[in-house]
Amino acid sequence: QVQLVESGGGSVQAEGSLKLSCAASINIGGRCLMGWYRQAPGKERELVSAIRQFAPIFYTNSVKGRFTISQYNTTNTLFLQMNNLKTEDTAVYYCAVARAPGFCIPTYCDRPPLCDWGQGTQVTVSS
Numbered sequence: 001q002v003q004l005v006e007s008g009g010g011s012v013q014a015e016g017s018l019k020l021s022c023a024a025s026i027n028i029g030g031r032c033l034m035g036w037y038r039q040a041p042g043k044e045r046e047l048v049s050a051i052r053q054f055a056p057i058f059y060t061n062s063v064k065g066r067f068t069i070s071q072y073n074t075t076n077t078l079f080l081q082m083n084n085l086k087t088e089d090t091a092v093y094y095c096a097v098a099r100a101p102g103f104c105i106p107t108y109c110d111r112p113p114l115c116d117w118g119q120g121t122q123v124t125v126s127s
Contacts, residue, residue, distance in 0.1 A: 002026050002116045004095045009121030016125070017083045022095030022118055024076040031097050032104035033115075034071060036080045038091035038123075045094070049080060050106050058106040062088070085125045092120040 003025035012018055020036065028034060035050030035058070049069040050058040057069060068081040078095055095118040096109040109115035 001099075002028055002097055004097060004116055004118035006093065006095050006118040006121040009093060009123045011124040011126065012085055014085060014087055014125055014127050016085050017081070018085065018123060020080040020082065020093055020095075020121060020123075022078040022080075024078070024097065026076065028076050028097050029073055030101045032100050032102050033096075033098040033106070033108050034078050035096050035106075035109065036069065036078075037094045037096055037109065038089075039094070039120075040088075040091040043091075047107055047110070048093070050109075051078075052104065052106065053101070054103050055106075082123070085123075087125050087127050090123060090125050092122050094118055094120045 005023045008020040033050050033052045036048045037045050038048050039045040066084045070079045096115045098115050
């Protein structure tokens with residue numbers, strides 16, 4: 001089981017930027033998916049972006065053109081650069097890494113037991 005630690009959250013005004021980081025305790029290369037979810041108050045957790053093996057990067061429609069996911073294999077770190085933030089981006093952001101190798105669908109971690117999760121980091125965007 002991999003330990004995931006997120007950082008980089010905080011409070012920012014609309015149109016501002018934040019960069020989230022997710023550091024993994026072990027090598028997560030080869031996992032079928034690494035991604036970011038978020039959960040706003042009163043809403044269900046949703047997939048924001050994911051890097052998958054053998055598939056294009058996934059972004060949910062509301063963040064396309066504003067968020068960029070990336071990974072740095074040397075340090076087993078996943079990033080989420082968030083630009084032009086909007087108030088509706090306010091949520092707790094979670095890093096998720098699939099436990100399986102190979103190919104998986106973007107929403108693979110919608111079933112939490114299939115993935116390892118970080119503790120979450122709060123992002124608050126004010127107008």
